[in-house]
Amino acid sequence: MENDRKIAVLIDADNVSEKYIKFIFDEISNHGTPTYKRIYGDWTKPQLASWKTVLLNYSITPIQQYSYTTGKNSTDSALIIDAMDILYSGHVDGFCIVSSDSDFTKLAARLREAGMYVVGMGEKKTPMPFISACELFKYLEVLAPLPADSGQTGGIVKTDKTDTPKESMASLDELIQAIKVIVTESSDEDGWAFLGEVGKKLNKRYPDFDTRNYGYAKLTPFISSLKQFEIQSRKSSRPHITHKYIRNK
Numbered sequence: 001m002e003n004d005r006k007i008a009v010l011i012d013a014d015n016v017s018e019k020y021i022k023f024i025f026d027e028i029s030n031h032g033t034p035t036y037k038r039i040y041g042d043w044t045k046p047q048l049a050s051w052k053t054v055l056l057n058y059s060i061t062p063i064q065q066y067s068y069t070t071g072k073n074s075t076d077s078a079l080i081i082d083a084m085d086i087l088y089s090g091h092v093d094g095f096c097i098v099s100s101d102s103d104f105t106k107l108a109a110r111l112r113e114a115g116m117y118v119v120g121m122g123e124k125k126t127p128m129p130f131i132s133a134c135e136l137f138k139y140l141e142v143l144a145p146l147p148a149d150s151g152q153t154g155g156i157v158k159t160d161k162t163d164t165p166k167e168s169m170a171s172l173d174e175l176i177q178a179i180k181v182i183v184t185e186s187s188d189e190d191g192w193a194f195l196g197e198v199g200k201k202l203n204k205r206y207p208d209f210d211t212r213n214y215g216y217a218k219l220t221p222f223i224s225s226l227k228q229f230e231i232q233s234r235k236s237s238r239p240h241i242t243h244k245y246i247r248n249k
Helices: 018-028 046-057 074-089 102-113 128-133 147-151 172-186 195-205 219-225
Strands: 006-012 033-041 061-064 094-098 117-122 136-139 229-235 242-248
Touching (some): 018 046, 018 094, 033 074, 074 094, 074 102, 102 117, 117 128, 172 195, 172 242, 195 219, 219 229
Parallel strands (some): 006 094, 117 136
Antiparallel strands (some): 229 242
């Protein structure tokens, strides 16, 4: 079961604001259970003082890493060494690396080579190589809704109009073409494909794909908004549970 995954959450305090922590752990709960919760930084620096209450409330272990040399990021090294120690311990099924730093690209790739489930989280400034190295990547600005978002309806998530999309994020036209290909490859003789499977394959092609990036809370309303596909609901063997299927128009 996906929610039974044991996940090590490793946070780069130099690249993440404490305001995102609640949303980070809310999102992790969709993928598994955080077992290791560690955050790395030079805690003698006054700019990290605002983390104190957050660390206590979420039971996150701060790892002290002094900046021995100017221009060298020792925090990255400490996180990478810990990640490899945790990997070889055999106690986890996956990792969540929270940073907007491309220095963790090789680490993410190495963890996936070892069969680990790797989720990345960072701001929209995160370089594409790190995003591509993760199995899934979530943008922190998207995970943390504005206060006005609490009244969302119809599966639509209101976004900050002043926030510009990441340039490397797949365009709607690109996604439409990818979905059409996936549906064709996955469909039955009548052209219908299981929507859940289409979503999984789309994520494999675009690790940072998330319907919330485009203003929708769920996959079904997002697909419906594209106007290029038919969606069909089918009853399952369990009462009150329906499965969604998709077909190219």
